Amino acid sequence: MKDGVNGVALAVFIFFFLAVTVMGFLAARWRRAENADNLDEWGLGGRSFGTWVTWFLLGGDLYTAYTFVAVPAAIYATGAAGFFAVPYTILVYPLIFTFLPRLWSVSHKHGYVTTSDFVRGRFGSKGLSLAVAITGILATMPYIALQLVGIQAVLDVMGVGGGEDTNWFVKDLPLLIAFGVLAAYTYSSGLRAPALIAFVKDGLIYIVIAVAIIYIPMKLGGFDDIFAKAGHALSQPNADGVPKGALASGDKQQWGYATLALGSALALFMYPHSITATLSSRSREVIRRNATILPLYSLMLGLLALLGFMAIAAGVKVDNGQLAIPQLFENMFPDWFAGVAFAAIGIGALVPAAIMSIAAANLFTRNIYKDFLRPDATPAQETKVSKLVSLLVKVGALAFVLTMDKTVAINFQLLGGIWILQTFPALVGGLFTRWFHRWALLGGWAVGMVYGTVAAYGVASPTQKHFGGSSDEIPGIGEIGYIGFTAFVLNVAVTVVLTFVLRALKAPDGVDETSAADYTADAGDPGVEADLPPATAGAPGGH
Amino acid sequence: MSDTSADRRPVVTPTRVVVALCLIAPFVAMLWVGSYAKIEPTFIGIPFFYWYQMLWVPISAALTTTAYILVRREQRVRKGGGSA
Numbered sequence: 001m002k003d004g005v006n007g008v009a010l011a012v013f014i015f016f017f018l019a020v021t022v023m024g025f026l027a028a029r030w031r032r033a034e035n036a037d038n039l040d041e042w043g044l045g046g047r048s049f050g051t052w053v054t055w056f057l058l059g060g061d062l063y064t065a066y067t068f069v070a071v072p073a074a075i076y077a078t079g080a081a082g083f084f085a086v087p088y089t090i091l092v093y094p095l096i097f098t099f100l101p102r103l104w105s106v107s108h109k110h111g112y113v114t115t116s117d118f119v120r121g122r123f124g125s126k127g128l129s130l131a132v133a134i135t136g137i138l139a140t141m142p143y144i145a146l147q148l149v150g151i152q153a154v155l156d157v158m159g160v161g162g163g164e165d166t167n168w169f170v171k172d173l174p175l176l177i178a179f180g181v182l183a184a185y186t187y188s189s190g191l192r193a194p195a196l197i198a199f200v201k202d203g204l205i206y207i208v209i210a211v212a213i214i215y216i217p218m219k220l221g222g223f224d225d226i227f228a229k230a231g232h233a234l235s236q237p238n239a240d241g242v243p244k245g246a247l248a249s250g251d252k253q254q255w256g257y258a259t260l261a262l263g264s265a266l267a268l269f270m271y272p273h274s275i276t277a278t279l280s281s282r283s284r285e286v287i288r289r290n291a292t293i294l295p296l297y298s299l300m301l302g303l304l305a306l307l308g309f310m311a312i313a314a315g316v317k318v319d320n321g322q323l324a325i326p327q328l329f330e331n332m333f334p335d336w337f338a339g340v341a342f343a344a345i346g347i348g349a350l351v352p353a354a355i356m357s358i359a360a361a362n363l364f365t366r367n368i369y370k371d372f373l374r375p376d377a378t379p380a381q382e383t384k385v386s387k388l389v390s391l392l393v394k395v396g397a398l399a400f401v402l403t404m405d406k407t408v409a410i411n412f413q414l415l416g417g418i419w420i421l422q423t424f425p426a427l428v429g430g431l432f433t434r435w436f437h438r439w440a441l442l443g444g445w446a447v448g449m450v451y452g453t454v455a456a457y458g459v460a461s462p463t464q465k466h467f468g469g470s471s472d473e474i475p476g477i478g479e480i481g482y483i484g485f486t487a488f489v490l491n492v493a494v495t496v497v498l499t500f501v502l503r504a505l506k507a508p509d510g511v512d513e514t515s516a517a518d519y520t521a522d523a524g525d526p527g528v529e530a531d532l533p534p535a536t537a538g539a540p541g542g543h
Numbered sequence: 544m545s546d547t548s549a550d551r552r553p554v555v556t557p558t559r560v561v562v563a564l565c566l567i568a569p570f571v572a573m574l575w576v577g578s579y580a581k582i583e584p585t586f587i588g589i590p591f592f593y594w595y596q597m598l599w600v601p602i603s604a605a606l607t608t609t610a611y612i613l614v615r616r617e618q619r620v621r622k623g624g625g626s627a
Contacts, residue, residue: 223588
């Protein structure tokens with residue numbers, strides 16, 4: 001790492017940061033509705049986004065700064081195993097093509113803002129809805145914290161924040177400013193702010209990747225040399241005497257690779273922030289069309305992952321793997337372009353952090369505050385609570401990152417992925433069938449959560465005693481697989497068995513407020529207006 | 544795909560079978576890791592493992608697009624013939 005502050009890179013970084021700050025505040029006026037005092041406006045951008053805005057918003061939301069840092073970092077550390085992110089994002093799109101349009105339709109018809117809203121309406125169970133809401137909030141919090149880790153990595157490499165012996169306040173000041181600004185414009189503009197900023201973020205990211213994938217291999221002597229060097233470096237034994245990794249996954253790793261890709265793909269659209277971005281779109285067509293054009297981001301992710309090999313070949317040596325890619329940019333690019341790359345990562349953290357905090361706030365407001373604390377809250381009160389909670393969530397994430405070790409955030413994010421997958425049967429199952437019993441779903445969820453947490457706790461790695469990874473032996477099969485997926489299979493099995501039992505016992509089934517036609521309704525159909533009247537948007541079962 | 548309207552048209556149509564195949568194909572290809580976990584043949588120096596998976600990005604995008612067009616066409620036919 002070069003000593004001192006990289007002035008040119010920092011200046012470029014600050015320029016872009018100021019530009020998106022102005023955009024963030026101006027976004028409040030973009031497509032503004034007459035009555036902005038309800039959650040559909042603040043929390044879902046008026047449910048008005050078309051194909052391209054949704055594309056940028058979802059892309060900006062799903063491909064976070066942490067993704068940009070962590071995926072190549074995993075390749076840098078282990079080789080082939082880190083590439084699972086590519087099949088993972090390939091599988092996401094056919095999957096969402098099948099179930100998201102149904103969720104969009106039923107949500108528009110009944111004014112649902114969150115997945116828990118839907119679960120409550122479908123199964124008539126506040127308990128199940130609460131379980132889904134709490135899982136969502138728990139899984140999102142560490143994810144926001146990791147966005148901060150992404151910004152920190154960039155600031156570190158630029159030389160801002162000083163060394164180990166600097167006063168903690170000076171050290172964390174840039175991060176505090178960045179997050180203060182983010183919190184302010186999220187508060188005032190809601191989902192419109194990240195939607196607008198996402199254009200800048202994705203534009204920068206595409207430029208940086210396009211340049212990196214051509215320029216860096218040219219400097220390093222082509223892909224032949226890069227992979228030869230990387231293959232050699234990965235075959236060196238680590239502290240345990242086994243090779244660090246390989247260029248193609250070996251026989252023993254294939255179950256792990258496949259289950260990690262599939263489990264992650266199933267989990268991605270259970271995250272509240274993915275659903276928030278989806279429900280903000282104008283019609284079901286917008287979602288289907290997006291399933292066909294979003295793969296462009298997967299291609300970008302694949303190219304980005306290859307940067308991990310380039311970092312090895314370029315001889316980048318960092319103790320903290322998260323710094324490998326920022327350091328590669330600093331070593332390879334001229335200062336001004338390194339600044340552009342850092343801005344791309346930094347802004348890449350702001351967009352998802354904003355959406356995640358909005359999504360978590362919506363969950364709290366709709367499914368905890370309104371369902372349990374203040375059933376008579378007006379849409380204006382809901383919006384106020386949501387805005388405040390979005391601030392609280394960010395402060396919480398900040399405190400988390402500043403007071404605890406980074407590995408804690410990473411451990412919790414790993415757990416969050418396992419947890420959020422356990423809401424799949426209630427949500428996606430509920431979209432297609434009412435056969436599952438609400439108590440069975442709750443039982444399956446609980447079993448999946450407990451198994452996943454205990455199994456993840458038991459995984460040791462050379463550096464950590466617990467939470468050392470997300471893969472463990474699959475009971476009964478003996479292969480190594482993704483814990484989240486094993487927990488999910490267990491969850492479904494318990495749900496099915498309990499449903500048979502509860503149906504035999506004739507346990508009360510709960511009221512389903514949706515009808516079959518709700519799941520295929522489109523904008524323009526009777527009862528589905530392009531802009532929902534705020535009054536019906538708030539009332540549970542208000543139709 | 545169970546995107547049925549609430550009427551008495553058949554649930555399984557040839558179009559829907561094709562749509563389902565388009566959507567399932569990427570799962571078969573990507574989860575069968577053994578079929579691509581190898582280095583050779585390389586493409587401009589990139590091992591097979593990587594370029595093959597990246598090749599599946601445009602392939603799966605094309606398959607999803609096909610599914611989208613088929614679904615939309617079927618819906619138009621149904622709307623035109625049913626409610627009018």
